[in-house]
Amino acid sequence: MNSKAYSLFLKDFKSELRTRYAINALAMFIIVAISVILFSVGNEKISASLTGGLFWVVIFFTAMSGLSRAFVSEEERGTTLALQLVAAPTTVFSGKLIFNIILVFAMNTVIAILYSAMFDAFVIQNFLLFLTSFVFGNIGLAVSSTIIAAIIAKAGAKGTLYPVLAFPILLPLILTSVQLTLFAIDGISFERAKFELAIVVSYDVIMLTASYMLFDFIWKE
Amino acid sequence: MINYSLEASGLNKSFGRRLIFNDLQFKFDKSGVYGISGPNGSGKSTLVKIIAGIIGASQGKIFHKLDEKEIAEEHIHNHIGFVSPxxxxxxxxxxxxNLKLFADIRGVKFNQERVDYLLNKFxxxxxxxxxxxTYSSGMKQRVKFIFALMHSPQLLILDEPTSNLDDEGKNSVYEIVKEEGQKNIVLIASNEKNDLELCDDTVYLEKYKN
Structure with a gap:
């Protein structure tokens, strides 16, 4: 199953390099979102805690602009049937998930680097805690985005439905990740952040399990 | 001797209140060419999609058996070739x-010899x-046949197989259908007289509307 999922990921990767369906949308959105925040802040000095919150706002809306492509592009091009004919549902979900995890990590690393360069107040005191929350937060974001993309792919108003459906599902993850980022900015120890870390890890496990259980029903019309 | 069989038992499909077909039964356990016919909107494409495991039936079940053993739903795609517009x-x-990546995703070895044979055939x-x-619609239809045949499936499902094809393409399809029908089950869903003339037996969907 793993090699088949990897082959599907490679197909998506090559396809993305040729069509630039998601990369362009994500890159433009990152630049626009950070620029808008910069312009709106102007010469005001914003607090470190506010930068932590805004960091995840940029991540959430950037994810909404590009991560649905995993299934929406297949549906729009009419290639869903071809995939249904060559792979089991778990293979399809795994392949799409690998692609989205890599895309989320690349996208959020770029956001983090640009964000650090643009906002002086965004200084991480406990880098290890930030890195841990970043990793688990990204995994949760990728898993949720992938299953929501599968759900909305067959709907009519995909563009509207995706953020609307994603918001309540991602809310626990985003809130906890914001909290963990604030802890990392304040230099709070791992020990004091373990409750929030447990929430993020639990969220990832629950979403991953639920996604694999649900995907068969979503994939079959 | 074929060891694959396809059986429909009490198959029913409705979209909302609209009944497509009801209590559909058939069993194909010998190699050959079988037809599914009916007027437009009678459910030919719906039936082949149910057989291929792409959509579910409202009631009843399709049994795919290899050596008398039922094939698990998640493995059916490995035994099926499917062509449709x-x-x-x-x-x-x-x-x-395309063919290489589909072979990789399917988890089968890319059989260069067979692919080249099919590319020449079509x-x-x-x-x-x-x-x-850059292909015309007829050429794309030919590629779909290679996609469906490259892994040597035991069940070949053809939904309107000759649509978009010129006479040369149609002849290639008929040759392949006859060739595959000798050793495998070929299912043709069509209204074309020429397509249905190839069939040993045909299921008429208008009989299953009540």
Whole structure:
């Protein structure tokens, strides 16, 4: 199953390099979102805690602009049937998930680097805690985005439905990740952040399990 | 001797209140060419999609058996080849790339010899390295046949197989249907008289409307 999922990921990767369906949308959105925040802040000095919150706002809306492509592009091009004919549902979900995890990590690393360069107040005191929350937060974001993309792919108003459906599902993850980022900015120890870390890890496990259980029903019309 | 069988038992499909077919029964356990016929909207495409495991039936069940053992739903795709006008392959890849990536995703070895044979059979060998988006609709239809046949499936499902094809393409399809029908089960869903003339037995869907 793993090699088949990897082959599907490679197909998506090559396809993305040729069509630039998601990369362009994500890159433009990152630049626009950070620029808008910069312009709106102007010469005001914003607090470190506010930068932590805004960091995840940029991540959430950037994810909404590009991560649905995993299934929406297949549906729009009419290639869903071809995939249904060559792979089991778990293979399809795994392949799409690998692609989205890599895309989320690349996208959020770029956001983090640009964000650090643009906002002086965004200084991480406990880098290890930030890195841990970043990793688990990204995994949760990728898993949720992938299953929501599968759900909305067959709907009519995909563009509207995706953020609307994603918001309540991602809310626990985003809130906890914001909290963990604030802890990392304040230099709070791992020990004091373990409750929030447990929430993020639990969220990832629950979403991953639920996604694999649900995907068969979503994939079959 | 074929060891594959396809059986429909009490199959019913409705979309909302609209009944498509009811109590549909058939069993194909010998190699040959079988037809599914009916007027437009009678449910031919719906039935072949149910057989291929793409959509579910409202009631009843389709049994795919290999050596008398039922094939698990998640493995059915490995035994099926499917061609239809609404099947779309990846236009940003060449024919060869498409076939290679589908073999990889399916988890089977890319059989270069068979692919080359099929490319020659369907007269597109010279264009195998061209992007699919540069093909005409008839040429795309030919590629779909290669996609369906490259893994040597025991059940070949053809929904309106000759649509978009010129006479040369139709002849290639008829040759392949006869060839495959000798050793495997070929299912043709069509209204075309020429397509149905190839069939040993035909299921008429209008009989299953009540």
């Amino acid at each position: 609404y099947l779309v392959l990846y236009e940003e890849f060449t024919t060869y790339e 007269l597109i060998f010279k264009r195998k390295d061209d992007l699919l988006k």
